[in-house]
Structures are given as structure tokens and as C-alpha cells.
Amino acid sequence: MLRYIHGDALHHHPDLTRAMFRDRARQFRDRLGWPVTVDDRGEERDGYDALNPLYVLWQNPDGGHGGSMRFLPTTGPVMVNDIFGHLTGGAPVISPLIWECTRFCLAPGAGPHVAAGLMLGGGEIMRNFGIRHFVGVFDARMVRIYRAIGAPPDILGSEGEGRDRVSVGLWAFSDEARARVADRAGIAPAQSQAWFDAAFGTPRAAVPA
Amino acid sequence: MVNTVQLDTILEKMEASPAPDGLQTAIVDLRDLFGVRHMVYHWVDSAGDQYGCGTYSDAWRDRYVEQNYLRIDPVIHGCYQRFHPVDWKRLDWSGKAARAFQAESVAFGLGNQGFSVPIRGPNGQFALFTVNDACDDAAWDRFIEDHSRDMILIAHYFNRKALDVEPGRQPEPAQPLSPREIDAMTMLALGYSRAQVANSLAISEHTLRVYIESARFKLGALNTTHAVARAMSRGLIVV
Known part of the structure; x- marks a missing residue:
């Protein structure tokens, strides 16, 4: 299932949280060789984790971590502006309608439905919160994965060559794209909305006016 | 539909105004333009200092402060430390205290529907911009569908202006266009x-x-x- 959890609520899900930060270490340090910080428990964290971001996590049926990603609004500190500002057209991208998506991570052995499920979660955020775009930093190897799940980003700028190529990309999310990733993930739209409501509250009829 | 020329004129005037009064004038004008019952902007900084403007009655504001309703207001609890907009319908109003609080707010002239935009500003500053109206759920859903993005942007423009007019604070340098x-x-x-x-x-x-x-x-x-x-x-x- 998809879970939407803010940083200040991660402690309600200690096992899932530990697994997320460990899988991030496996992906970003071990597999991609990024210069990230991993603590003595094998968990990867950076300064943006301290800013109370919104995480979207795929929880496997056995309770384990299938994959995750992290969101922050571009009105505050974000990686694309702080570190990769030279790749976004010469000035920061700032709008409450544009959020940054980073640390897109898949657990070892995660099936293709997990990546698609996470993308679907991103689509729910856009649709329910009025967000128009996500921006994010990603590695050349992710391009293929994003394309395979039917949600390829537009590239704003890139640097480096080959496997070391790092890009800043952006995602919009049309209704068709949503239907496509929902299909790839094997999740009914009503199920996806129900998970979203479980995290952010189910709309109830207002008291009569 | 909302007249977009008038809308821009209101925001332009607010931006040009040097004093907090400009925020109050703008919020009343915006409330009238959108044809809703209330609009309110409220901030708390890291030192606990509060500032607000809006169209709630003085009686409700005084009652709120006097009863310290920050404690039980589901809107505050649902928005604090968040950065996504919140439809009041998604909040938990089921508790006895919350239900009594809501009934009382209606008696003081608030509507039954609300939409709040939380803002995380610099240095631990937290602000909330709220639209409140009295209507049925279908009409409210349409209003949100049509105007949520405007409300999110307006919320941030109010906050930007409020940060600028805060005494003793240097205005943030305008962000350049790339x-x-x-x-x-x-x-x-x-x-x-x-x-x-x-x-x-x-x-x-x-x-x-x-x-x-x-x-x-x-x-x-x-x-x-x-x-x-x-x-x-x-x-x-x-x-």
C-alpha cells in the first residue's frame, strides 16, 4: 500500500522508516556511488530529511519497504535550487505550486509495480493539493525506469557524461498519465484515493450551512 | 467568475502599500471579490509573536484569544508543520471540544466550510491563510476546484508582504528572473x-x-x- 508520512510522524512507523533509510543507503551509496552520508546503523540521511518533508512510501504486503520518495515545496530550501541551481536556467525555481521530489528509491528486488505505485502517489499529491509540477534531480540510470513506468520527466538541465550524468527534470501529471501509471501499478483509482484519504483525512459532509 | 483585473489591482495595491494596513484593506477587498464570508491571514513567528488580519469579527477574535482556542482548533492542529492546503472537511471535528468550538464559531458568524493554506516561512515562522464560507458541499467543492491555486498563491503573497512590513526586519531581496x-x-x-x-x-x-x-x-x-x-x-x- 501507499503511505504518506511527514517527517515528524515517521516515528509511528519505526521499522518501515529504518528500512527506508537503509534502502536509500543501498541505492544511493552502494549502487549509484553518490557521496551521501550513511550513519553507523547503515541509514542514509541528508539535511533535507531534517526539514520535515512529506514522504511517500510503498509498503509491501509483509510490512516491508518497497520504495519511497521525498517531497518539499520549492518555496523553501530544496536540492534543485541549493545544489543544482546552475541546471535550472540560471535562477531558482520557486513556486508553492512546484514541489521538489528527491530520493526516489526502490528496495532491492522491488517489482515494476512499486515504481509505478510511487508515481501514482505523486499524482495523488498533485491532484489533491493543486500542485502543477514536480522538479527533481536524478541519475542517468533512472531515465529508463521512469520511461518504463510511463512517467518520463522533461529535462531542464544536465551535467556529466554517461552513467555519471545528473539531470534536473520535471514532471507534470495529466489524467492520461495517471491512468497509465495506475494501470502499470495494478491499483484501482478508488484504492489509491482511499490510501490518500487514510493519510490526510476522509472528507466528511460539512455541518449544514 | 472572479474579475481578474480587479484581483490583480487589489494585489498590486497591497504590494505597493508600506504598512500592515495594506494587508487588512486587501483581505477585505479579496473577501468581497471572491464573495465568501471570511478571509483571514494569521502568523506566528519563532518567538511566539502573533500577527493577523482578516474579516472575522472582533468579538470572535477576542473570544478565540481569551479561550485560547489554539489548543483545540482542528485547523491549527491539522496545518501546523504542514505545507499542503487543507480542506476543513478532512479534519477531525468529531471530538466534543471541537464540535462545541465549531458550533460557537458559527454563532459568531463563521461559515461551515473552510480551506486553509499553511506556510512555512524563514526562521521557524508559521502562517495560515484561510477562506471560510457558508454553503453546501457541492458548491464548496466547485469553489475549491476553481480557486485553490489562486488561494495558495495569495496566501504566499500575504506572507511575503507580512515579512516585509514586520518591524525591524530587512525585506527579503526580490528573487531575480532567470x-x-x-x-x-x-x-x-x-x-x-x-x-x-x-x-x-x-x-x-x-x-x-x-x-x-x-x-x-x-x-x-x-x-x-x-x-x-x-x-x-x-x-x-x-x-
């Missing part, structure tokens, strides 16, 4: 379509939309037409 954003705004000002602009800048229309979106926010505008007009009047683009 060369790409200037190119895009210039071509739009010259009357090119989005497709033509994207084509001549050799970028996708999605990418162009991000440049426009970001420029629009930096310029304090709600739509592209206003953003172009402001960029021109400030001499940021020359056509």
Missing part, C-alpha cells in the same frame, strides 16, 4: 503562443510552464497576463 524566464516572458509579451515560445526556446511546453509558473510567483502575479504586465512595468523585460 535568463530563461526573461526570454519566456518577453516572447509572451510580444504575443507569441506558448507553443511558439517553447519551439523557439527549444524546450517542451511543460518546461516552459515551469518557467512561467516560477516567474509568476516571483512577480507576485496570479496569472500569466498579470505576470507579463508586471515584468514590463518593472523594467524586467523590454519589448
Whole structure:
């Protein structure tokens, strides 16, 4: 299932949280060789984790971590502006309608439905919160994965060559794209909305006016 | 539909106003323009200092402070430390204290529907911009569908202005437009379509939309037409 959890609520899900930060270490340090910080428990964290971001996590049926990603609004500190500002057209991208998506991570052995499920979660955020775009930093190897799940980003700028190529990309999310990733993930739209409501509250009829 | 020229005039006036009074004038004008019962902007900084403006009655504001309703107000609990907009319908009003609080707020003239935009400002500052109205759920859903993005942007423009007029605070330097954003705004000002602009800048229309979106926010505008007009009047683009 998809879970939407803010940083200040991660402690309600200690096992899932530990697994997320460990899988991030496996992906970003071990597999991609990024210069990230991993603590003595094998968990990867950076300064943006301290800013109370919104995480979207795929929880496997056995309770384990299938994959995750992290969101922050571009009105505050974000990686694309702080570190990769030279790749976004010469000035920061700032709008409450544009959020940054980073640390897109898949657990070892995660099936293709997990990546698609996470993308679907991103689509729910856009649709329910009025967000128009996500921006994010990603590695050349992710391009293929994003394309395979039917949600390829537009590239704003890139640097480096080959496997070391790092890009800043952006995602919009049309209704068709949503239907496509929902299909790839094997999740009914009503199920996806129900998970979203479980995290952010189910709309109830207002008291009569 | 809301008159977008009037809307931009209100925001332009607010931005040009040097004093907190400008925020109060603007919020009353916006409330009238959108035809809702109330609009309120409220901030708390890291030192616990509060500031607010809006259309709630003095009696309700005094009652709220006197009863310290910050403690039980589900809107505060649902928005604090968050950065996504919150429809009051998604909040938990089921507790006895929350139900009594809501009934009392209605007696003081608040409507049954609400939409709040939390803002995380610099140095632990937290602010909330709220729209409140009395209508049925279908009408409210339509209002949110039509105006949620405007409300999110307006919320941030109020916060930007409030930070500027805070005593003893240096205004934040205006964010510059990037060369790409200037190119895009210039071509739009010259009357090119989005497709033509994207084509001549050799970028996708999605990418162009991000440049426009970001420029629009930096310029304090709600739509592209206003953003172009402001960029021109400030001499940021020359056509």
C-alpha cells in the first residue's frame, strides 16, 4: 500500500522508516556511488530529511519497504535550487505550486509495480493539493525506469557524461498519465484515493450551512 | 467568475502599500471579490509573536484569544508543520471540544466550510491563510476546484508582504528572473503562443510552464497576463 508520512510522524512507523533509510543507503551509496552520508546503523540521511518533508512510501504486503520518495515545496530550501541551481536556467525555481521530489528509491528486488505505485502517489499529491509540477534531480540510470513506468520527466538541465550524468527534470501529471501509471501499478483509482484519504483525512459532509 | 483585473489591482495595491494596513484593506477587498464570508491571514513567528488580519469579527477574535482556542482548533492542529492546503472537511471535528468550538464559531458568524493554506516561512515562522464560507458541499467543492491555486498563491503573497512590513526586519531581496524566464516572458509579451515560445526556446511546453509558473510567483502575479504586465512595468523585460 501507499503511505504518506511527514517527517515528524515517521516515528509511528519505526521499522518501515529504518528500512527506508537503509534502502536509500543501498541505492544511493552502494549502487549509484553518490557521496551521501550513511550513519553507523547503515541509514542514509541528508539535511533535507531534517526539514520535515512529506514522504511517500510503498509498503509491501509483509510490512516491508518497497520504495519511497521525498517531497518539499520549492518555496523553501530544496536540492534543485541549493545544489543544482546552475541546471535550472540560471535562477531558482520557486513556486508553492512546484514541489521538489528527491530520493526516489526502490528496495532491492522491488517489482515494476512499486515504481509505478510511487508515481501514482505523486499524482495523488498533485491532484489533491493543486500542485502543477514536480522538479527533481536524478541519475542517468533512472531515465529508463521512469520511461518504463510511463512517467518520463522533461529535462531542464544536465551535467556529466554517461552513467555519471545528473539531470534536473520535471514532471507534470495529466489524467492520461495517471491512468497509465495506475494501470502499470495494478491499483484501482478508488484504492489509491482511499490510501490518500487514510493519510490526510476522509472528507466528511460539512455541518449544514 | 472572479474579475481578474480587479484581483490583480487589489494585489498590486497591497504590494505597493508600506504598512500592515495594506494587508487588512486587501483581505477585505479579496473577501468581497471572491464573495465568501471570511478571509483571514494569521502568523506566528519563532518567538511566539502573533500577527493577523482578516474579516472575522472582533468579538470572535477576542473570544478565540481569551479561550485560547489554539489548543483545540482542528485547523491549527491539522496545518501546523504542514505545507499542503487543507480542506476543513478532512479534519477531525468529531471530538466534543471541537464540535462545541465549531458550533460557537458559527454563532459568531463563521461559515461551515473552510480551506486553509499553511506556510512555512524563514526562521521557524508559521502562517495560515484561510477562506471560510457558508454553503453546501457541492458548491464548496466547485469553489475549491476553481480557486485553490489562486488561494495558495495569495496566501504566499500575504506572507511575503507580512515579512516585509514586520518591524525591524530587512525585506527579503526580490528573487531575480532567470535568463530563461526573461526570454519566456518577453516572447509572451510580444504575443507569441506558448507553443511558439517553447519551439523557439527549444524546450517542451511543460518546461516552459515551469518557467512561467516560477516567474509568476516571483512577480507576485496570479496569472500569466498579470505576470507579463508586471515584468514590463518593472523594467524586467523590454519589448
